[in-house]
Amino acid sequence: MAYSDKVIDHYSNPRNVGTLDKSKKNVGTGLVGAPECGDVMRLQIEVDETTNTITDAKFKTFGCGSAIASSSLATEWLKGKTVDEALAIDNMEIVEELALPPVKIHCSVLAEDAIKSAINDYRVKNGLPELEVAKSHH
Amino acid sequence: MLKLPIYLDNNATTPLDPRVLEAMMPYLTEVFGNAASRNHPFGWAAEEAVDYAREQIAGLINCDPKEIIFTSGATESDNLGIKGVFEMYSQKGNHIITATTEHKAVLDTCKHIEKLGGRVTYLPVNAEGLISLEELEAAMTPETILVTIMYGNNETGTIQPIREIAQIAHKHGALFMTDGTQAVGKIPVDVIADGIDLMAFTAHKMYGPKGVGALYVRRKNPRVKVTAQMDGGGHERGMRSGTLNVPGIVGLGKACELAKQEMAADTARLSVMRDRLERELLTLEESYVNGSVEHRLPHVANISFKYVEGEGLMMGVKDLAVSSGSACTSASLEPSYVLKALGLSDDLAHSSLRFGLSRFTTDEQIDYAINHVKEAVTKLREMSPLWEMFKEGIDLNSIEWAEH
Secondary structure, eight states: OOOOHHHHHHHHSOSSBSOOOTTSTTEEEEEEEEGGGTEEEEEEEEEETTTTEEEEEEEEEESOHHHHHHHHHHHHHHTTOBHHHHHTOOHHHHHHHHTOOGGGHHHHHHHHHHHHHHHHHHHHHTTOOOOOOOOOOO | OOOSSEEOBTTTOOOOOHHHHHHHHHHHTTOOOOTTOOSSHHHHHHHHHHHHHHHHHHHHHTOOGGGEEEESSHHHHHHHHHHHHHHHTTTTOOEEEEETTSOHHHHHHHHHHHHTTOEEEEEOOOTTSOOOHHHHHHHOOTTEEEEEOOSBOTTTOBBOOHHHHHHHHHHTTOEEEEEOTTTBTTBOOOHHHHTOSEEEEEGGGTTSOTTOEEEEEOOSSSOOOOOOSSOSSOTTTTTSOSOOOHHHHHHHHHHHHHHHHHHHHHHHHHHHHHHHHHHHHTTSTTEEEOSOSSSBOTTEEEEEETTSOHHHHHHHTTTEEOEESBOGGGTOOOBOHHHHHTTOOHHHHHTEEEEEOOTTOOHHHHHHHHHHHHHHHHHHHHTOHHHHHHHTTOOGGGSOOOOO
């Protein structure tokens, strides 16, 4: 399968690989996917509670090149966004940016799920109600 | 200078040996006759070339040249052998025994047989990929007409106990067929000593051209017949109609001749290289050989690297042409059914690479492959949340993974 230049770039030089301290109250962690499906994404955000802005984002992904690229791109986009702006990220934006083929759309869906899951984790930790996650994959 | 990418997918297909091409060339140009033309020298020359190829092939597998039925390849040979026996021996019974790790050319043909009213037993394999002789014996019935078990597996290289299987089949009055696609030309295959009644094989897995293969059909003790699956001019003793692919057949013949001459030397060289590749890659933590280490084709290694995903790994080893046990690219997300039959979990099956070495593989290529794979696995593990959890001592089975 041919990968787009952007997928190859994110795969070869992934942005923001790493781990944030999940015990911190202002860190939200999203772990989505399953090993037997061949995709597991962990995406973490660190939020400045006064401005509701994401100051840092890290990921680790077990998956194909498109899954790694989707999560790498997601962390790039998350930094500097407010939590509300982050919630508005749609998987199709990732598909467009990375030129993902139809069989790889699920990677972008997983990335969107990971963002929402991280935000929900942050919300729950801070006494906010969990948001309904609209998208589900497969 | 090392040329990249390096081809290590020789179980999929092998390059054409230049000596094979050289033998074929005249038959692609000036010697173009139809081997079935009996009335003029053009036909005679073609027929002579085909007869010579039969001898070369017979020399490799120890059969009579007349027992070779030319086909388009191993898939057709598997189809012809299984369907042909099922039709020809329908008076005797309708039961066929095979194994879950067979190639799709066998498994899907058996599915077809079931649709036609036949009964098929799919024997399981153990963690090494071997069938149980006791289970085979227990599965035999008076209606069993055919046992078909592959010689060497395409994904793991596991070699089945062919002689013992043949003995059990014969003891119960059934024929024994084997898909010899990966084994013929790589390890000694002797249809008489092994007790093989039918065998499918192909040229392009042993440095011959694509599009030509053969079905060995025993002519005595017992005399085996298969019902033709294509109607036409009655070529190949009525079992396979169609104008013979003379240049392809000449190529198959030459490939067999070379295999016979060079097998011992190739095996000695390749098994050392394969073992070195494997030993080095197993120095990576949490890496495992799939299939039997003891009963294995000399040029094949199948290794799983836990906590990295197969397709991502393939992308990481872009300088190598290898296969993965993960079929994500087909969007099915289904890991290899062969590895799953060995009892591998989905994630371990996804994380596997298959290396197939060839006569043309060099030590320099293996050195490069070792470093390239090590680097890719290490990099991907640093990126893998599963590896991090493993390192923290978290049991991944204790996590409730989201439905996916």
